[in-house]
Amino acid sequence: MTMGLPVALSGLLLLGCGGGEPTDAALNEAVASPEARARGRVLFEDRCRQCHGPNAAQRTRGARQPPDFNAAAWQQSRTPRMVYRAVRDGRPGTAMPGWKSLGDRALLDLVAYLKSRGAGARVTRQ
Numbered sequence: 450m451t452m453g454l455p456v457a458l459s460g461l462l463l464l465g466c467g468g469g470e471p472t473d474a475a476l477n478e479a480v481a482s483p484e485a486r487a488r489g490r491v492l493f494e495d496r497c498r499q500c501h502g503p504n505a506a507q508r509t510r511g512a513r514q515p516p517d518f519n520a521a522a523w524q525q526s527r528t529p530r531m532v533y534r535a536v537r538d539g540r541p542g543t544a545m546p547g548w549k550s551l552g553d554r555a556l557l558d559l560v561a562y563l564k565s566r567g568a569g570a571r572v573t574r575q
C-alpha cells in the first residue's frame with residue numbers, strides 16, 4: 450500500500466523526462482542566449498562541420514545536400530523546435546545522424562547556434 454505513491458511518482462517523472470522535448474520557454478531562452486550560441490558553435494565545429502562546413506554553409510556532401518543554415522529561407526521556415534527535432538532524431542535515409550546521445554543541453558546549444566546564423570540572428574533578437 451505504501452508502495453503505490455513512489456511508483457506512481459516515478460512513473461510521472463519518467464513521462465516528464467522521457468518525452469525528451471524541451472518547453473517552448475527553454476527553446477526560446479537558449480536561442481536568445483549568447484552563451485548557448487557560443488557553446489553550440491564549438492560543438493558544431495567539432496561534430497557537424499565535416500558535413501555542414503565551416504559557418505554552417507557547406508552544401509556539397511552526399512546525394513542529399515545539407516541546407517545552408519545562413520539562408521533567410523531556411524531560417525524563416527524552421528522554428529527552434531523543428532531544428533531541435535532534426536538534430537535529435539536526424540534524417541532517416543540521409544547522411545544526417547541523430548544526436549540524442551549528446552544530451553539536452555548540447556541539443557539546445559546547437560539549436561541556439563543554428564538559429565543565430567544568417568537572418569535568424571536578426572529575427573531572434575527583439
Ligand code: HEC
Binds near residue numbers: 498514544
Ligand atoms: C555525416 C554527415 C552529417 C553530419 C556529421 C551532420 N549532418 Fe546535419 N545533415 C546532413 C545532411 C546530408 C542533411 C540533409 C538531410 C535531408 O536531406 O533532409 C542534414 C540536415 C540537418 C538538419 C536539418 C536541416 C533542415 O532541413 O531543416 C539540421 C538541423 C542538421 N543537419 C544539423 C546538424 C548538426 C547540429 C550536426 C552536428 C551535431 C549535424 N547536422 C551533423 C549531414 C550531416
